[in-house]
Amino acid sequence: MADDADLKTLPLDALHRRLGARMVGFAGYAMPIQYEGIIAEHLWTREHAGLFDVSHMGQLLVEGPSLAAAAEWLESLAPGDFKALQPHRVRYSLLLSDNGGILDDLMVTNTGKSFYLVVNGATKHADIAHMLARKPAGLHLHHMEDHALLALQGPAAVTVMSRFALTPESADQPAFADLKFMAGARWLWNGVKLGITRSGYTGEDGYEISVPNSHAEALAEALLAHEEVKPIGLGARDSLRLEAGLPLYGHDLDPETTPVEADLSFAISKRRKTEGGFPGAERILDQLFNGVPRKRVGLAVEGRMPAREGATVWVGGEQVGVLTSGGFAPSLNVPIAMAYVATAHSADGTALEVEVRGKRIAATVVPMPFKQKNYVREGDRK
Amino acid sequence: MSRFYTQDHEWIDVAGGEATVGITDYAQGQLGDVVFVDLPDSGRAVSKGGEAAVVESVKAASDVYAPVSGTVTESNPALADDPSLVNSAPEGDGWFFKLTLSDASELDGLMDKAAYDAFVASL
Numbered sequence: 067m068a069d070d071a072d073l074k075t076l077p078l079d080a081l082h083r084r085l086g087a088r089m090v091g092f093a094g095y096a097m098p099i100q101y102e103g104i105i106a107e108h109l110w111t112r113e114h115a116g117l118f119d120v121s122h123m124g125q126l127l128v129e130g131p132s133l134a135a136a137a138e139w140l141e142s143l144a145p146g147d148f149k150a151l152q153p154h155r156v157r158y159s160l161l162l163s164d165n166g167g168i169l170d171d172l173m174v175t176n177t178g179k180s181f182y183l184v185v186n187g188a189t190k191h192a193d194i195a196h197m198l199a200r201k202p203a204g205l206h207l208h209h210m211e212d213h214a215l216l217a218l219q220g221p222a223a224v225t226v227m228s229r230f231a232l233t234p235e236s237a238d239q240p241a242f243a244d245l246k247f248m249a250g251a252r253w254l255w256n257g258v259k260l261g262i263t264r265s266g267y268t269g270e271d272g273y274e275i276s277v278p279n280s281h282a283e284a285l286a287e288a289l290l291a292h293e294e295v296k297p298i299g300l301g302a303r304d305s306l307r308l309e310a311g312l313p314l315y316g317h318d319l320d321p322e323t324t325p326v327e328a329d330l331s332f333a334i335s336k337r338r339k340t341e342g343g344f345p346g347a348e349r350i351l352d353q354l355f356n357g358v359p360r361k362r363v364g365l366a367v368e369g370r371m372p373a374r375e376g377a378t379v380w381v382g383g384e385q386v387g388v389l390t391s392g393g394f395a396p397s398l399n400v401p402i403a404m405a406y407v408a409t410a411h412s413a414d415g416t417a418l419e420v421e422v423r424g425k426r427i428a429a430t431v432v433p434m435p436f437k438q439k440n441y442v443r444e445g446d447r448k
Numbered sequence: 449m450s451r452f453y454t455q456d457h458e459w460i461d462v463a464g465g466e467a468t469v470g471i472t473d474y475a476q477g478q479l480g481d482v483v484f485v486d487l488p489d490s491g492r493a494v495s496k497g498g499e500a501a502v503v504e505s506v507k508a509a510s511d512v513y514a515p516v517s518g519t520v521t522e523s524n525p526a527l528a529d530d531p532s533l534v535n536s537a538p539e540g541d542g543w544f545f546k547l548t549l550s551d552a553s554e555l556d557g558l559m560d561k562a563a564y565d566a567f568v569a570s571l
Contacts, residue, residue: 104506105481301480301507370531371484372504394483394506401484423486423502 076121077214077282085297093122093187097300104301108396111268111306112437115220116298117289120267124190125210125276126183126197136181139205143197145325145344146174147335153178154239156248156263160325160333161185161193166346166353167321168328169196171313173274175250175263178238182250182261184215184274186315213261214282219272219306221440222294227273229292230255232262247271247441255285267303269310269439308402309395311364311434317375318362318390318404326353327406329362360387361412364434365420367392367401368427373420379405380419380426386411389420395436402436403429452515452555453564459539460515462555470543471503471512471534474568479505482534487523488545494518496554501544503534516554518547 073096082089087098098119101107110116130136137148146159153176161169170189175182185193190209197207218226232242232253239251242262250263261276277285289295304314313319319328324346331354338344342351367373372394379387387407395402403420411418416431449463457475461468476482486502494500494514501512523545526533533542549555559567 099507100480103481108506305506370528371486372509374509394504396506 076119077279078119078121078286081283081286082119082297087297087299090300092300095122095187097122098297100299100301101297104299104305105396107296107298107302108305110296111220111270111298111302112397113221114294114296115218115222115226115272115292116268116302117286117295118217118219118298118303119214119286120187120217120274120303121214121282122187123215124183124185124187124193125213125215126185126190126194127208127210128181128183128205129179129208130205133176133179133181135202136205139200139202140174140181141338141344143200143345144172144174145334145338145347145350147337148174148176148181150335150337151176154249154251156250156265158248158333160330161196162325162345162350163321164345166324166349168315168319168323168325168330169193169321171315171319171330171333173263173265175261177250177252177261178236182276188316210276212279213276214279216275216277216282216286216289217266217268217272218275218289218295219266219268219270219298220294221271223270223272224442226289226292226294227262230288232260235259247443258285260285264442267310267312268306269312269435269437270306271440271442302396305393305396308391308393308404309397309435309437310439311404311436313362313404314391323406324350324353324358326350327358327360327362358409360406361409362390362404362406363412364432364436365389365392365403365405365418365429366432366436367403367420367429370401371422371427372401373403373422373427373429377403378421379407379411379429380421381411386418397437404434407431450560452558452560453567454513454515454558455567456513458512458515460555460558462549462552465549465552466521466546467516467518467549468543468546469500469512469515471538472564472568473538476535476538476542479503479508479510479534481506482531485524485527485531485534485544487527488520490520490522492520493550494520494547504531512544514547515558516547516552517550519550520545520547522546 082098235252377389392403419426484504500514
């Protein structure tokens with residue numbers, strides 16, 4: 067880990083320290099790992115609402131002579147159907163290398179005038195370099211370094227946000243009360259422009275809010291003023307996403323891994339499966355139809371001892387995989403893990419063993435999410 | 449009975465040739481929520497500064513070292529049911545294991561409470 071002196075600070079640094087956070091280095095920034103404790107923060111988010119500072123993540127804007135031109139370019143980088151992505155809708159996607167390896171995972175929002183991307187903090191500079199090297203003339207890639215990103219997650223997030231007086235930026239966008247999961251737009255809050263998507267990384271309902279750095283602390287304080295909201299650190303963010311079965315880039319996803327191996331084939335849109343034309347399409351489409359040698363799966367680990375990233379997976383004397391994430395699940399009170407295992411041993415219910423400090427522990431392949439998600443999707447009743 | 453401390457944040461209570469080992473309140477605060485403790489079996493020989501136990505928080509696994517050499521006589525059975533005792537009572541009911549000392553002179557290099565408190569304050 068870098069020395070504290072080498073770490074950059076984010077707009078809410080002073081607020082985190084005032085709130086008693088323990089700060090650690092993450093993606094080159096000083097970030098809050100926890101406030102009162104990971105388990106308490108995890109459970110609070112599942113029951114009420116947690117406020118996360120995710121300002122280390124990269125916020126990018128793709129603008130061009132037309133939205134169609136921007137969509138065309140994005141489709142040369144990632145396997146989503148961005149031409150069909152409707153205004154104010156959000157899609158999960160993957161930045162792919164030429165051989166189909168995952169360079170990053172990201173969220174893409176059609177703002178109506180541009181595409182707004184959120185990429186991982188640790189990979190953002192490499193992502194930007196990768197994209198600029200492939201950018202056609204006339205398109206513009208803007209890194210929104212002047213914006214912070216907050217996430218409000220949990221069943222009370224909707225109630226809390228409904229108390230904010232938010233004015234729609236334009237007439238053709240959804241009313242805030244009608245914003246469904248994986249949708250987003252811009253609203254004015256006390257004259258400050260907020261980009262809000264209903265999305266997140268916890269398996270709970272909630273929002274991600276892009277706010278100018280100059281107003282980030284005021285917005286965080288306004289959210290924390292509600293009794294349902296507590297600040298939550300990166301520790302609980304990790305345990306929440308693991309329970310939700312959501313992969314973490316750099317751990318569960320990397321350039322050596324394809325979307326099919328990562329069990330993220332849903333991110334390859336139907337039209338793209340037919341037409342191809344995205345990086346690594348030949349290899350990925352072959353894997354889609356003919357299968358892959360290994361797959362990302364969820365593991366329920368027997369007993370109480372957590373099995374961590376790097377632990378090996380066995381069937382008898384044969385190593386069949388390795389854990390890429392693992393830990394204790396506070397909402398389930400058991401150890402859980404994600405692993406890549408040989409496809410022959412990847413079916414739900416398969417009995418495996420995980421080796422931790424020389425001991426073999428029984429583990430079973432289980433469907434993910436481990437903890438049922440609590441999203442409000444299009445068409446759901448409110 | 450005397451209590452000594454290590455720079456790795458273990459404490460050891462010594463009475464005659466018997467000792468009880470745990471981790472300090474400072475250590476548990478740094479670890480955060482403890483969810484599992486991997487304890488040594490009785491009869492296991494441990495050496496001063498060598499790995500003796502592993503404490504697992506939500507976030508990570510951390511080694512616990514033997515403050516002195518000896519043979520483990522008992523591990524704390526209460527930690528299997530309630531590992532959070534390490535957080536709530538680190539220097540009491542949350543003890544890790546007992547051992548018989550093989551070389552009492554190894555205690556000479558350990559800190560007393562005043563020295564340990566000063567060490568923690570300097571961190």
